[in-house]
Amino acid sequence: MKLLVPRAMALPMALATLCIGVAPAAAVAPAGQDEAWRNANERVAKIGGWRTYARDSLPNDTSPCAIAGPTTGETLTGAAAMTAAVAPRPWPPLSWQQAEGSSRRVAVDGDLVATASKARAAWLAAVHAEASLQLAARHYDAVDAAADLATRLHAVGNLPLAEAVHEQKARAEAAIGCLDAVHERQHARWALARHIKLDPVAAASLRLPENLPALPTALLAAPRQSELLARSNQASPGAPLALRLAELESTYRHRWAVAQRHEKEIRPLVEKLREESVLRYNGMLIGPDELLKVAREALDAERAALAALAAFWQADIALQSALMGHPESGD
Amino acid sequence: MNSRRQFLQLGAAAALGGAATAATAVSRSALAALPEPVIQTSPLTQVPLVPNNGRPYNPVVTLNGWTLPWRMKDGVKEFHLIAEPVVRELAPGTRANLWGYNGSSPGPTIEVVEGDKVRIFVTNKLPEHTAVHWHGQRLPNGMDGVGGLTQPQIPAGKTFVYEFTARRPGTFMYHPHADEMVQIAMGMFGFWVTHPKQKHPLIAEVDRDFCFILNAFDIEPGSATPKVMTMLEFNLWCWNSRMFPAIDSFNVRQGDRVRIRIGNLTMTNHPIHLHGHEFEITGTDGGPTPKSARWPEITTDIAVGQMRQIEFIADELGDWAIHCHKSHHTMNAMGHKLPTLIGVDHTGLAAKIRKVVPDYMVMGERGMADMQEMEMPLPENTVPMMTDTGPMGPLEMGGMFSVLKVRKEQKPGDYSDPGWFKHPPGTVARQVGAGETAMTPATRDPGTPTSPAGPVELTVRKPGGNAGHSSHH
Ligand SMILES: [Cu+2]
Numbered sequence: 001m002k003l004l005v006p007r008a009m010a011l012p013m014a015l016a017t018l019c020i021g022v023a024p025a026a027a028v029a030p031a032g033q034d035e036a037w038r039n040a041n042e043r044v045a046k047i048g049g050w051r052t053y054a055r056d057s058l059p060n061d062t063s064p065c066a067i068a069g070p071t072t073g074e075t076l077t078g079a080a081a082m083t084a085a086v087a088p089r090p091w092p093p094l095s096w097q098q099a100e101g102s103s104r105r106v107a108v109d110g111d112l113v114a115t116a117s118k119a120r121a122a123w124l125a126a127v128h129a130e131a132s133l134q135l136a137a138r139h140y141d142a143v144d145a146a147a148d149l150a151t152r153l154h155a156v157g158n159l160p161l162a163e164a165v166h167e168q169k170a171r172a173e174a175a176i177g178c179l180d181a182v183h184e185r186q187h188a189r190w191a192l193a194r195h196i197k198l199d200p201v202a203a204a205s206l207r208l209p210e211n212l213p214a215l216p217t218a219l220l221a222a223p224r225q226s227e228l229l230a231r232s233n234q235a236s237p238g239a240p241l242a243l244r245l246a247e248l249e250s251t252y253r254h255r256w257a258v259a260q261r262h263e264k265e266i267r268p269l270v271e272k273l274r275e276e277s278v279l280r281y282n283g284m285l286i287g288p289d290e291l292l293k294v295a296r297e298a299l300d301a302e303r304a305a306l307a308a309l310a311a312f313w314q315a316d317i318a319l320q321s322a323l324m325g326h327p328e329s330g331d
Numbered sequence: 332m333n334s335r336r337q338f339l340q341l342g343a344a345a346a347l348g349g350a351a352t353a354a355t356a357v358s359r360s361a362l363a364a365l366p367e368p369v370i371q372t373s374p375l376t377q378v379p380l381v382p383n384n385g386r387p388y389n390p391v392v393t394l395n396g397w398t399l400p401w402r403m404k405d406g407v408k409e410f411h412l413i414a415e416p417v418v419r420e421l422a423p424g425t426r427a428n429l430w431g432y433n434g435s436s437p438g439p440t441i442e443v444v445e446g447d448k449v450r451i452f453v454t455n456k457l458p459e460h461t462a463v464h465w466h467g468q469r470l471p472n473g474m475d476g477v478g479g480l481t482q483p484q485i486p487a488g489k490t491f492v493y494e495f496t497a498r499r500p501g502t503f504m505y506h507p508h509a510d511e512m513v514q515i516a517m518g519m520f521g522f523w524v525t526h527p528k529q530k531h532p533l534i535a536e537v538d539r540d541f542c543f544i545l546n547a548f549d550i551e552p553g554s555a556t557p558k559v560m561t562m563l564e565f566n567l568w569c570w571n572s573r574m575f576p577a578i579d580s581f582n583v584r585q586g587d588r589v590r591i592r593i594g595n596l597t598m599t600n601h602p603i604h605l606h607g608h609e610f611e612i613t614g615t616d617g618g619p620t621p622k623s624a625r626w627p628e629i630t631t632d633i634a635v636g637q638m639r640q641i642e643f644i645a646d647e648l649g650d651w652a653i654h655c656h657k658s659h660h661t662m663n664a665m666g667h668k669l670p671t672l673i674g675v676d677h678t679g680l681a682a683k684i685r686k687v688v689p690d691y692m693v694m695g696e697r698g699m700a701d702m703q704e705m706e707m708p709l710p711e712n713t714v715p716m717m718t719d720t721g722p723m724g725p726l727e728m729g730g731m732f733s734v735l736k737v738r739k740e741q742k743p744g745d746y747s748d749p750g751w752f753k754h755p756p757g758t759v760a761r762q763v764g765a766g767e768t769a770m771t772p773a774t775r776d777p778g779t780p781t782s783p784a785g786p787v788e789l790t791v792r793k794p795g796g797n798a799g800h801s802s803h804h
Binding site for chain 1: 552553664665666668669670671672673674675676677678679680681682683684685686687688690691692693694695696697699701702705707708709710713715716
């Protein structure tokens with residue numbers, strides 16, 4: 001076969017044909033690639049680099065984690081939730097001392113203990129859901145930035161499609177995480193509203209703290225075992241509650257220790273890792289993709305810390321409830 | 332100078348960069364069985380050690396290093412090497428935990444004359460045994476320094492003695508041949524030069540005689556000790572355990588005959604390239620090369636374990652780069668798994684990433700040169716990938732890079748840095764000024780023939796088909 005080709009293309013075509021039998025047309029760049037590549041370079045040159053990007057602003061994208069929450073009004077505390085649940089009685093015991101004082105009343109009005117404890121647990125779950133949603137939103141932001149980066153890298157030809165799609169899939173999964181977190185939050189708020197007897201309108205404008213109460217700096221001084229036994233007998237004469245109390249107290253102590261390690265040890269270590277990743281990025285030892293990966297890992301650690309803190313407060317409710325004679329109501 | 336022993340100042344030794352080396356306190360140690368060891372911890376190039384006994388010779392200059400003084404005893408040159416842990420400044424901002432000799436990595440250069448009887452005491456202050464191999468020397472087999480093969484290992488805390496005659500003139504190295512992988516990775520090696528005892532037809536007398544060893548470390552940014560198990564993925568590329576911008580320049584006088592002796596103790600080859608001059612390989616580790624085997628070059632590849640002597644007349648004034656031509660070897664610590672960011676518009680993305688990582692700054696979308704300008708904080712004990720500023724702006728270099736400075740005024744024997752070159756007017760590349768006519772850029776249309784001759788006929792052949800015949804499908 002004889003072909004007429006321009007002189008300038010003779011060599012590449014001959015090589016392609018001789019070596020791998022590629023049709024001559026394949027030696028020519030796809031239409032537009034040449035222009036696109038030159039435009040991409042011209043565009044970043046025109047933008048002017050890091051000084052310009054230091055003033056960059058966020059696009060108007062809406063995160064699937066975004067919610068229109070109440071922004072005004074008083075924030076409902078855990079104590080207020082319990083008070084509301086058993087209104088008009090002054091409740092709850094907030095310390096062991098108060099608990100001991102109150103426990104004498106418990107024998108008389110056990111239902112109140114159960115109601116208040118359940119309200120406090122519902123409040124706790126709702127605040128936990130609130131904080132979880134915030135974490136899901138931050139996770140989405142990190143994954144979204146990584147997917148955006150990967151998509152742009154692929155668009156100029158710097159990353160294979162499969163890798164860009166991998167990041168896009170991670171963003172789609174994070175979006176599902178957002179939907180779940182938004183729903184969990186709503187669900188927890190309705191449950192709380194039921195416990196504190198709010199109508200739907202009031203429930204919608206319910207305002208909760210953004211975070212769980214901080215971990216107590218020290219464990220509360222628990223009554224001695226014998227006192228627990230005496231109290232349990234007093235609450236439910238003849239019932240073997242001492243074991244249950246010991247079990248709940250052990251859980252309470254364990255969860256405090258775990259939450260405390262998250263707070264005092266893991267949090268600063270994760271923070272250090274985050275700082276180091278920025279230094280490593282500055283030195284071009286890792287790229288922005290890796291930087292965002294470290295940020296995601298830091299969020300995983302925050303999620304674990306939040307779960308540990310919530311678990312502690314659940315144990316706290318269970319134990320306090322049990323001390324007032326209702327070992328199951330706070331669980 | 333930072334020394335741990337008593338010194339006698341070398342007579343003519345004017346300090347380079349404020350540092351001076353010194354000879355051992357011979358008077359005090361003459362009575363002792365072992366020569367007093369000389370310790371030097373400065374990483375700066377020390378003035379050449381002019382011999383004050385034995386046959387005279389023209390001493391070498393060890394780049395960012397020094398020459399070990401000896402004691403002459405009954406006609407034998409006695410040296411004392413101490414194998415020991417050292418801390419070496421690879422460049423300001425990076426100090427490495429290494430093993431070396433006599434306070435430094437590399438160890439001191441040993442200089443002798445062809446026919447010299449040499450006695451070298453080696454004291455082992457390492458935590459493990461060692462042995463010293465005299466790379467390239469003709470010597471009795473039992474002096475070759477291969478632990479376990481030609482000698483028992485030198486146990487920690489013990490001193491061994493090597494004795495041989497420096498039989499052939501040339502360029503050599505010494506390095507451990509005991510746990511060799513670890514001990515070389517930790518920085519143990521040194522240069523050895525045997526000068527000819529008389530005029531040699533293949534060994535020219537030169538005005539400047541430099542020597543250095545190519546070596547590499549794998550030290551993770553943020554740490555200080557080499558990873559000794561690394562096989563190929565080293566990240567710090569050094570000349571005599573220094574990297575740019577901390578490698579001293581080669582400062583010579585215009586018209587000087589210059590010899591540079593280079594040995595390679597890294598685990599890969601290095602094409603060493605000199606700007607502005609042509610050189611010849613006048614010697615290898617096997618000895619001087621016959622004149623018929625010399626040809627002009629500007630780059631010579633030095634393989635692992637090899638040594639090369641390059642020689643040239645430094646007749647072009649200026650600041651001439653000399654460097655390894657593997658472009659990653661003229662970089663300091665860097666990552667290798669980063670995506671290429673060139674051409675990626677970060678508008679809207681920069682803010683998104685900053686929302687997640689507040690200290691993030693965009694870098695790399697126009698190439699990597701921004702990195703030097705931005706000067707951001709790095710992990711501890713880390714020199715930036717590219718660094719230093721020359722007289723014309725950012726240099727953006729690292730690793731195996733230095734400068735040959737050729738000057739009219741550089742006096743013989745003066746190795747001090749003359750500063751940056753002052754270019755004659757009109758001899759520096761410059762921006763085209765307003766009003767000057769620039770050439771019209773060529774049109775870019777790959778589909779249009781650039782040759783006025785127009786299309787040519789191309790005969791397409793089948794692979795494996797008969798050459799010279801066109802195939803018809
Ligand atoms: Cu190299």
